[in-house]
C-alpha cells in the first residue's frame with residue numbers, strides 16, 4: 001500500500017485570515033490561496049490588505065477587529081478561519097496601561113470569539129471547517145513585561161479547545177499553532193522595545209533575551225508557520241483537534 005501526503009486541495013473552500021496584511025497572516029493568506037482557497041484578507045491597514053488580497057487573488061476586508069460592529073460586517077461564509085491578528089505591548093505590570101490591556105484582549109480574544117460565533121454556523125452547515133488560532137509560545141509560557149499578551153494568548157488556548165469540542169460533531173477542527181519568535185514587523189518592534197526595557201543593545205536582545213530559552217538559535221520564518229497552518233487545513237488532520245502545536249525551537253521542551 002502506498003501512502004501519499006499531498007498539498008491540501010482547498011479549491012472550493014473560502015478562508016478568512018485576520019491580520020492578513022503583514023507577517024504571519026500574509027504568509028498564511030498566500031499559502032491558503034496557493035492551495036486553491038478563496039481568501040478574505042482582514043486587516044486594519046487597508047492598503048496592506050489590498051496588496052495581499054491582490055497577490056492572493058482574494059478580497060481585502062479592511063476592518064478594525066477591536067470594533068464588534070466591523071466584525072459583524074465581515075463575511076460569515078468561511079470554511080477556514082485563521083485568527084491571527086495581534087499586537088504587543090511591553091511594560092511591567094505596575095506600569096501597564098489598562099487601556100492597552102483591554103485593547104489587546106479585544107483584538108486577540110474577543111475578536112476570535114466573535115469570528116468563531118459568526119462563521120461556525122456556515123461550517124456546521126457544510127459539515128466541514130477548520131479554525132486555526134495563531135497563538136504563541138506565550139500561550140503556553142509566560143515572560144516578564146507581557147501581561148496583556150500572555151493573558152490573551154492563554155485565553156485563546158482555552159477558546160480554541162472549546163471550539164474543538166463543540167465543532168467535533170460537525171466536522172470542524174480547532175487548533176492553535178504556537179510560534180516562538182518569527183521574523184516579522186511585530187518582532188522587529190519588540191526588539192526595539194525590549195532593548196529600552198532592559199537597557200541593552202538590539203543584538204543582545206535577540207541572542208540573550210528573545211532566544212535565551214530557545215535551543216534553536218534562530219528566528220522562525222513566517223512561511224514556516226504558514227506551512228503548519230496549511231497542514232492543519234489538510235486531508236490528514238480531521239482527528240487532530242484541540243491541540244497546540246509548538247513551533248518554538250524547543251523552548252517548551254525545557
Ligand code: NAD
Pocket residue numbers: 018019020021022023024025042043044045048063064065066084085086087107134135136137178179180181182183184185186187
Ligand atoms: P504583524 O505586526 O506583522 O502583523 C499583525 C497584523 O495584524 C498587522 O497587519 C496589523 O495591521 C493587524 N492588526 C493588528 N491589530 C489589528 C486590529 N485591531 N484590527 C485588524 N487588524 C489588526 O505581526 P505578526 O508577527 O505577523 O503576528 C501575527 C500573529 O502571530 C499575532 O497574533 C502574534 O501574536 C502571533 N505571533 C507572532 C510571533 C512573532 O514572533 N512574530 C510569535 C508568536 C506569535
